[in-house]
Amino acid sequence: MQLSSSKRKTFLSFQPPAIGPEEIAAVTETLESGWLTTGPRAEELERRLAELTGARHALAVASGTAAMHLSLVGLGLGPGDEVITTPITWPATANVIVHTGAKPVFVDVRDSDLNIDPDLVAAAVNEKTKATLPVDLAGQPADLDPLVALGLPVVEDAAHAVEARYRGRRIGSIARATCLSLYATKNVAAGEGGAITTDDDALAEEVRELRLMRRSHGSLYDVRTAGFKANLSDVLAAIALCQLDKIDAHAEIRRRHVEAYDAAVADLAGITPLARDPRDRHALHLYIVRIDPEDAGADRDAYQRALAEENIGTSIHFLPVHTLTYYREHFPNQPSLPVAERAGGEVLSLPLSPAHSDEDIADAVDALRRVHARFAS
Template sequence: MRSKFLPFSAPTITEDDIAAVAEVLRSGWITTGQKSADFEKKFAEYIGCPAAVVLTSATAGMHVAFNALGIGPGDEVITPSITWVSTVNLAVLAGARPVFVDVDRDTLMASASSIAAVMTPKTKVIIPVHFAGSAVDMDPIMELAKKHGVAVIEDAAHAAGTRYKGNHVGKTGTSIFSFHPIKNMTTGEGGMFCSDDAALVERIRRLKFHGLGVDAFDRQMQGRSPQAEVLEPGYKYNMTDISAVLGLRQLARLEEFNAKRTDLAMLYRRRLAEIDELIPLTDAKYPVRHAWHLFIVRLDTDKAGMSRDDFMMELKARNIGTGLHFRAVHLQKYYLEKMGMRRGMLPNTEWNSDRICSLPLFPNMTGQDVDDVVDAIKEILKK
């Protein structure tokens, strides 16, 4: 058994990262400033999109996006149920109705055909979820949305560095990234809204800072314009320079981080091929460069003779952490009791929700760590 606990994820923070944050703290300018502006510029350049807006979280980005698109009562929001709860919660809080689309059983992502099957005249926005570091097949979804005049917001929380058909996720269209501590790069907490719709970007920039007619940091004045006034009610979702400087340093090493994640994922694949009770996700059938945000397996509960939850507990008892991405939203208490959801609606989603498990994966792991995880799994299943 390992003597030291192996978490399922951990941020890669160096002493130089800490020093950069300390430098901002000593500078006297610690809220939204030049570092935040630089982070937006560098991230937009990295993925190749025209503009980016940095925020306090990906959830904040989705919130202001819903507001900008006028999502409200009578509207329907299509999204998978295998997702983090924030998107669905925001739809409900806006008065809209979440419409869940089933996912492919082995990639855990939605397709254009599955989305088309649940669209109605009330559909206002489609939110495909790029999952675990892979990418949704976006071209047919964008064609479908254009045909019906429906907006698309790509949930790219798992997709920093992911490429779809040779281009970075987020280069075109509208997408939202997350920089939570478990993500491929982190700002502590934070998110980035990216879009090639200039008018939408301007609106997001306004809404994220009180609805003022200028950003929290006026790039010309190096401060805030005294002429700023409220153009519409807005929120308080601006990122501080304390977080942004960490984001700049993380972004500079993102390719390195993802290369290490890929090496570890390939080692997992080789070692787990020896274990019949675990079913990894499969690769997309279209060109994708996987960012390996998560390494996900499904436990064949019949072959294993145990539940997924018991499997995770046994690993924890051996000092190995795991994650669960995700419990299906439509099967959670509120949505069952208040929204009329029920088991049986989404068979592929539910099969995965009962069996899914995220194994440890982060850049500072070693090959020995992977071996420890696999050896522990073998011991548990043999027992």
């Protein structure tokens, strides 16, 4: 294979936002409308997300983290309870369990896609287990059916997976609560924001109250619980609505980029993308490869540094949460999770955004080939 020798001239950001004139106009219009906080655009976003997912309720909130936190609080989780979750996630997934007073119990992931292993979840359930919290890593839905079959509420961290389908079904109402993120890098990016979708009327009612600390009684008000402030601003909802209009166009661009990566890494010994289950629709949020230092000639950290020197930005999704300082100090008896711990040292996410051009991705591929030729020869 011919290797191009020229390094990219400017730094390629890992996941730049794909913001166009539509989003800018929508923000201006919202500011001119006088609605800065939650208003008609947040409500429209909820209608659109319910339509997209097929769920009975969609509740817009301030972040994906808030979506998970309010779902757990709304389900009544608290001190003395345990929630089983995955170590291969952003720490927010575990932090929200801690914030309810419950204990996060980490079980290992599958080697193929690094999603939580349902057999290990089943083995970890005890009388204190009150929910499971799987993650749809990179956009690959977690294996939801066996988790739902356990009879415990499933709160799904679908921050990466807004457009995913699991065995032909849209995510959004398979789990008891499906938690979306509108963070700057996500497939529907508002900068910040999140949403909960659910078919559970009682949970939707709880979350509606918890997110805005309010229950109206005509012109008076009352509080039943010490609620939160986690509603979504209309300014952000306006951006999210534009992004929803582009969801198919953006998915098509990401699909093309993923194809280019798949073709490239097929030739690179020791660099393997995470498995994508052909029975599902993957949301293609991240392109994560694992770097086996034996076959690839160097470890993940060396590859990341070498790619940065080539002006290619990358990221790590994720370091195992149970190995991070807070969790080591507060949950010291956590058994080792060998698959997650090995993967934590091998995963590297390559640039992937609808804002990237085909040439950007070709630059990333060329750089990866050059680095690989240097390390693996």
